[in-house]
Amino acid sequence: MAIPVETFQLKPAAQGTLQARIQQMVAEGILSGRFRRGEKLPSSRGLASHLGVSRITVTLAYTELVANDYLSARGRSGYFVSDSAPEPPAFGSLAPRGDKIDWDAALTARPTRDGALGLVKPADWQRYRYPFIYGQTDPHLFDHANWRLCAMQALGQRDFAALAQDQFDRDDPELVDFLARHTLPRRGILAAPEEILITLGAQNALWIAAQLLARGRVAAVEDPCYPALRGLLRQAGADLRPVPVDEHGLPPQAIPPETRVIFTTPSHQCPTSATMPRTRREALLRRAAEMDALIVEDDYEFEMAFLRPPSPALKSLDEDGRVIHVGSFSKSLFPGLRLGYLVGSARFIAEARALRATILRHPPGHVQRTAAHFLRLGHHDALVARIGRALGERRRVMEAALARHGLDIAGRGAHGGSSFWMQAPDGVDTDDLAQRLAADSVLIEPGAPFFAGDAPPRRFYRLGYSSIPVERIDEGVARIAAALAPARAAS
Template sequence: MLEPFFNPPLDHGRALQQQIQERLVEAILAGAISSYEPLPATRGFAARLGVSRNTVSLVYERLAEDGYLTPVNRRGYFINERYIREQLNIRVDARSARVLPKASGAVDYAGRFVEVPSRQLNIVKPENWRDHPFPFVYGQVSPDPTSVSRWRDCVRQAGSVRHAQAWMGDLVDIDDAMLVDQIIRRMLPKRGFRARPDEILITIGAQNALFLIATLLCGKGTRVGIEEPGYVDARNIFGARGAELRVQYVDTNGIRVGDALEGCALVYVTPSHQSPTSVTMSMQRRLALLEAAQRHDFLIVEDDYEHELNFVGAGHPALKSFDEAGRVLHIGSLSKPVFPGLRLGFVVAPPEIVRELRASRRLMYRHPSALDQRAMAIFLADGHFDAHIRRQRDLLSRKWKTILREIERVLPDCSPTMTTGGSAVWLRLPEGVDETALQAEALARGVVVEPGGVHFLNPAARNHIRLGFAAIAVDRIPRGIELLADALSAVRHQA
C-alpha cells in the first residue's frame, strides 16, 4: 500500500528523515494504511528505501509522539485508530453538509471590486529567471553560503528555551525589544541619526512600510510627489489610495527641487540609490529638499534601500539625519540586502505617526513574525549582518566595475547612467530601439533584462533597460553583455 507514496524514490540531496515522514503522513491521511496491520518493520522498510534502520525508527517515534501512530509492544507501530475515526467523521460531516440547492449562475466577482490592482502596470520578470544563465534581474541576490549558515544558527538560537518567551505569545501590536534595540544601536548610527524606541515600527519589508504610510496619510486627491522615472510599486501604492501623483524629474544628482513640489502633501524619494537609475542624491539637493519641505509644508518619505552599497567615495548620511523639523519618515530594509524573501523592514518617524502606523498594522496582521524578529536581532547582535554587507559590498563592487567595463567594450552606442554604487545599471538604448523587443531577443539567448518604460508615469521613449547584477556570477557578466549586444544587433536589423 505504501509503494505509490514512495515513488519517485527519495531524494538523497534532502534530509531523508523528513522526506520519509512527509510521505508516511500523506499515506495516513489518504487512508492507505490499514489500522489492523502494523507498519513495515524498520529493518525491512529501511532496506527497501535504501536508508539506515535508525532513520526509519526515528520517523516512527516522531509520528507516535505526534499522535499518528501507536506503538504496541512486540508487534510494532499501528495507525492511531482514534485519529482515523476523527478524520472519517470530518469527511462524513463535509459530505452531509452538501445539501444546498445547485447554484443558478456564476458570481460576478469583478462587479464587486472597489479597485482592480491587477490592472496596474508592474515590473514583470520570468518566474524561472534562475533557469537562465545570464540573469540581469534587479532585487534578487546570489546565495551567500556563509550568511545562510549563520542565519540558520540564529534561527536555531531564537528557537531555544532562552529566547522562546520572546516569540511564543501574541505580541498584539508591539515589536521585539531586542530587534528595536539593535536597529537603534547598529543600523541608525551608520545612517547618521538616532531614534527612540517609540519612533520605530517593524514591518514586513520596506514596501509594507510604504503601504502603511500611504494608508495613513493618503486619500482621494492627496497630492504626492514621486520621482520620474521612479519606483513602480510606490507609484501604484499611492495611486491605489486615490492620490494625485505629481512627477518630479530625476537627473544625475537625484530629484530636482523646484516649483513642482508646491502643493504636495507627501514627497517620496530614494536618495541613497535612486530607483531605477541608482544615482545618489547630492548633498545640495538633500538640503534643498528639506528646505522646500519646510517652505511648502510637506512630509518626505525617504526609502533608504541600498544605503550601504556605495563603491566610490564615502556614503552620504540619510536625509533623516538632517531633519530637525520632524518632516522625514525614514524607511529601511533589514532583509533586502541579505535575504529578500525574509521580508523585514522598519519605519523611523515621529511618535505621533508611529503610534497610528502601529494601530493600522494591528488591523492588518498585528505584527511581523516574532520568531523572525528575534532571529534577525541575534543576526545583528552577533555581527553577521555587518559581515554580510562587507562581503556583498566587495563582491558587488567587482560586478559593478565589470559590467560598466563590458558595456563600454561591446555596447558603445548605449549610455549607462553613471553612479557611485548600487546593484543595477540604468542603460539608455540607441534611438529607435524598442526595449521590449530587445528583452525578447535577449531572453532567447538566455539573458534576462528588465525594460525601463514601466518606471515612467508620463509617456517616454521606450528605450531604457535596467541591468541588475546582484544575482549573476561575476564571471558570467562579460558573456552576458556580449549576448545582449548580439540581441541589440538583431533588433536593429529587424527594424
C-alpha cells in the same frame, strides 16, 4: 501522509449507487492530483462514519479500487494510493468549476490594474545563464551557517516568548534596540524606540506611509520611480504628480506647490542610481517646509555603498520631524526575509503601529529575533562586507564589458549599488528586446514600467549584477550587444 477524512464529500446530485459514488470520489481525487501515491486513505470505519453510510459499502468500494490498481491494501495498516496508480494529467489540477460573478462590478479596488504589484520577475530566473535582474540574492554569498545558528537560537527556550506569544502591536525589543544604537546612527539618524516600527519589508512600510499621509492628497513621486509605489499611492486615493528626475535626482523646485507629501529615493534613486548631493537635500527640505509637506525617504540600498561611504540619510538633516525614513534588510540579507522598518516622529509611528495591528499585528516574532541575533553577533556586518567585495568585482567587470561592447549607460550609482540604468538606441522597444534575449538565456528588466503616463519611453532598461556569476558577465553583455547591433548600426 494521511488524507484527512474531511476531504471526502459525496456530491448530492451524483448518479449511481453509494459504492460507485465513493469509488468515483476516490478515483477523481487521484486523477486530479489531489491524492498522491503512497498517501494513506481514511479507514473504512472512519470514512463510513463521516459519510453516513455502512462500513461494508466503503469496504466494497475500496476493494474495487484495489482491483483496478488505484489503491493498495497493506496488511493491518490500511489502504493507500497505489504506487502504480494512474498519473494525474500533465495540465495539473482541475480548475474550480463555475464563475458567474461580474468581478469588474463586484470589486471595489483593482490592484492589478493600478500596478500595485510593480515589476514581475520570472520565478525560474535561476535557470537562465545570464540573469541581469535586480534584487535577487546570490546563494553563494549568503552566510547560511550562521543564519541557521541564529534561527536555532531564536527557537530556544530563552527566546520562547518572542517565538510563540502574540505581541499584539509590539516589536522585538532586541531588534529595535540594535536599529536605534547601531544601524540608524550609521545613517546619521538618532531615534528612540517609540520612533521605530518594524514592517514586512520596505513595501509594507511604503504602504503604511501612503495610507496615513497620502489619502486624498497631492503626492509627488519621482519619474521614473519604483513602479509599485505608484500603485500603492493610487490604492490610497492619492492625486499623483510625477516629477522628472535629472542626474542629481529629484529637483526640489519642480515639485508642484500644492504637494502635501513627497516620496523620494535620495541616496540611490530608483532606477537611475543618481545620488542627491547635500546641497539639493537641504533645498528639498526647505521646499517641503515652504509647502508644509512631508517627505517619505526610501533608503533602500544604503548598505551596498562599496565604492565610497554612503551620504548621510535625508532624515539626518531633518530638524522639523518632516521626514519619514524607510529602510529594509532585503538587499543586505535576502528579499524573502521581508523585514524592514519605518522611522519617524513618535506620533506618526503610533498611528502606523495601530494601522499595522489591524492588518497583521506584527511581523513574525521568530523572524525578528533571528535577525536580531544575526545583527548583534556581527554576522550582518561581515555579510555586507563580503557582498560589497563581490559586487565591487562584478561592477568592475561589468563596466569593462559594457565599454568593450559599446553599450550606453544612462545612470550608475556613485556609491555602489547593484545595477546599471541603461539606454538602448532610438527605436528600440526594450520589452521586445527582453523577450528576444530571454530566448537566448539572458534576462534584463525593461524600463517602461518605471515611468508614469500612458506613453513611457521604451528605450531604457536595467541590468542588475547581484545574482550573475562574474565569469558570465562578459558573455551576457556580448549577447545583449549582439541583439542591439542592428539598431546601433542604423542609428
